[in-house]
Amino acid sequence: MEKDGLKIIFDQVKKLGQEMEISSVIKSGKEATVYRVFLNGELVAMKVYKNPEERDFKNTSRYLEGKNYLKPSHRKAVAKGNRFSKKLKYENWVKREFFLLEKLYKLGVKIPKPILQVENAIFMELLGDIENAAPRLCDVELTKKEADKAFQSVIETVLIFWNFGIVHADLSEYNILWWHKEPYIIDFPQAVDKRTHPNPFELLERDLKNITRFFGKFIEIDFEEVVGRFE
Ligand SMILES: Nc1ncnc2c1ncn2[C@@H]1O[C@H](COP(=O)(O)OP(=O)(O)OP(=O)(O)O)[C@@H](O)[C@H]1O
Ligand SMILES: [Mg+2]
Known part of the structure; x- marks a missing residue:
């Protein structure tokens, strides 16, 4: 088949x-x-x-x-x-x-x-090369410094998506690849258009929660401040 x-x-x-x-x-x-x-x-x-x-x-x-x-x-x-x-x-x-x-x-x-x-x-x-494929973020041990930089990068990207009108809607450490010490967001088919979806903010908040929960293992994060950037 x-x-x-x-x-x-x-x-x-x-x-x-x-x-x-x-x-x-x-x-x-x-x-x-x-x-x-x-x-x-x-x-x-x-x-x-x-x-x-x-x-x-x-x-x-x-x-x-x-x-x-x-x-x-x-x-x-x-x-x-x-x-x-x-x-x-x-x-x-x-x-x-x-x-x-x-x-x-x-x-x-x-x-x-x-x-x-x-x-x-x-x-x-390809995020990777002939031997290695980029690992998912869930499989990576980050230093504090790496986590801080990667977290800001992911949030900035999510904010760019949001301002453009799109919510990923399945964002977590499982859909982010780590390559050359940078986070790459993948896996978009379920992403929603915030102008036509009834509850885009709910989906956005869920994405932000997942990201905060993951990076929260490495660094301290003020969730309210993060959400505030989207309002
Ligand atoms: N551009 C890419 N470069 C390297 N690896 C990739 C790339 N895209 C996807 N992968 C690998 O394939 C996996 C599955 O991709 P993706 O998350 O887009 O599909 P999925 O719909 O979640 O599939 P599944 O549910 O089968 O995991 C990723 O976790 C990653 O390991
Ligand atoms: Mg996936």
């Missing part, structure tokens, strides 16, 4: 006149598998979303609130929640992550640079 999925990606990439070669798997989780790949000879990361049949969209629907399906047949399918609707939501999910990466990367923040999206795959800057 996974092989078939990859073949479609290979074919599409070839059609675009590009060349890819898989080097290794970085991580295989329940939502996606992330590979180290050579794309036109350059080492990049490829995130391949799992097939919708294997995924559970229960938790995703609330993030898609306010999302419009242009075709009435698509709207109907999504309202009914049939198999076709699963496929639609899934395609949307992949496109949405790439779309958000593109928008946010332009703001000059520390996130992987998006490169290409085909089918259920996103190619982006």
